[in-house]
Amino acid sequence: MVAALFGMTVAANAADDLQGWTYNGHLDFYYVFDFGTPGMNSGVNFRQFDVNNNQFSFAVLEVDVARKPNAKEPFGITANFVVGNNADIAASFDPDGGSSKMVQQLYVTYAIPRSDATIDLGKFSSWIGYEGIDSSTNDNYSRSFLYTLGQPMYHAGLRGTATVSKNVTGSLYLVNGWNETQDSNGGKSYGATIGFTPSTATTITANYYGGEEGSDGVNGIAFTSPGARIVNLGDLVLTHQLTKNIKLALNADYADANGFDGTSGGKWNGIAGYLKDQFSDKFSGALRYENFNDPDGIRGTGNPGRFDSLTGTVDYAMSKNAMFRFELRYDTSNAAIYNADNGSLKNNRTTLSLSHVLKF
Secondary structure, three states, X not given: OHHHXXXXXXXXXXXXXXXXXXXXXXXXXXXXXXXXXXXXXXXXXXXXXXXXXXXXXXXXXXXXXXXXXXXXXOEEEEEEEXXXXXXXXXXXXXXXOOOOOOEEEEEEXXXXXXXXXXXXXXXXXXXXXXXXOOHHHOOOOOOOHHHHHHOOXXXXXXXXXXXXXXXXXXXXXXXOOOOOOOOOOOOOEEEEEXXXXXXOOEEEEEEEEEEEEOOOOOOOOOOOOOOOEEEEEEEEEEEEEOOOOEEXXXXXXXXXXXXXXXXXXXXXXXXXXXXXXXXXXXXXXXEEEEEEEEOOOOOOOXXXXXXXXXXXXXXXXXXXXXXXXXXXXEEEEOOOOEEOHHHOEEOEEEEEEEEEEEEO
């Protein structure tokens, strides 16, 4: 697949009538040490991707191919192909059985003539949240509990985007479900985005996600108990460039999952604050503090839970395309849930991570 993509992009760049294709990607390796010293088989639980303790791990190799639509050709395509541990983890609850795990994104874009509106059809990353599935674009290396337990990663379906006014954009979505390339229950999910840019330094984004999620079988949302529920999720993202080098961000969510046909419901909520400082051309640092609440035990352990975390990340750019990321993270909970030595559990943990990201 990767070889075919390279061949396609080379041919595209060589042909006069197929100009505009681009390709790039990145390679991500990491090492995590949990000072609670859990065994290698138990790992670093309640993390999204950096789950292997005390071993060097191949996170992901990603190859990106894209062509934007233009006035001459209104159709574009975006393709992100991945292999590695992250691809397996992201697709672990997809009802398609992982058959599309190598396809992180693959969608066609149609630019509506004489307007700035676009329609996307295919598989794309979720519009919910501040963080994303690619660590290299996030302020911190590890993902927050808010992202891991409270937000979807991807969807398959339709997306329409248009400019509402000079400072406002909007999007509408109709998708199969939460982390579902193949629908698990036949009920479609839907959503909306309103993005407001009051100044060049500030962006405010309000997102909504709703629909029937879950089933008695394999399903992408992975509730802690089986059954379908009607989910409503509100998501707010604020970013502000305080100075040339300092960026602030805030992400807050509130969700409820209303059960039916005898299925129990529940709620969850969380908030995460971010500060990133670009110290120099080679060094930057980021801090994240968050709190995630699962009072009905529907997203975490099956019991009422509270998760708090403080994360510090330092990035060192060896070159334009090579970056080392060092991260120290402290997690706490209201219960003993984190893997520790001798198969025991504890209510806090400290981890140290090292990642090497190579872009091409």
